[in-house]
Amino acid sequence: MSQTKPYRGYRGTVEYSHEDGVLFGKVIGIRDLVNYEAETAKEIEPAFKCAVDTYIADCEAAGEQPNKPFTGSLNVRISREVHEDLFIIATQKNKKLNTVIAEFLADSVKKVKKLA
Secondary structure, eight states, X not given: OEEOOOBTTBEEEEEEETTTXXXXXXXXXXXXXXXXXXXXXXXXXXXXXXXXXXXXHHHHHTXXXXXXXXXXXXXXXXXXXXHHHHHHHXXXXXXXXXXXXXXXXXXXXXXXXHHO
């Protein structure tokens, strides 16, 4: 599976259906289902952009706010011990717990991206 280029803050998947002989995908990171398809690779990006534009227009017409992907707020369940260790590290560094966790995650993501 690959992904589309970001458009208006949204990203989408790109997959191939052997059964139907088409490329298809859906917008990721939102609760609503927004999907699209195309017959060629050249057509998939425009189909994705059209789906996003239609989704936003439909939400506006209904008087609703479109879902926004990746708000930056993430609830993660961790063990009590890890929670305590992170709190101690944050206290020692005179930082907020959230800041320490965000820094650890950012460092880990950088390392993983280098390996990819």
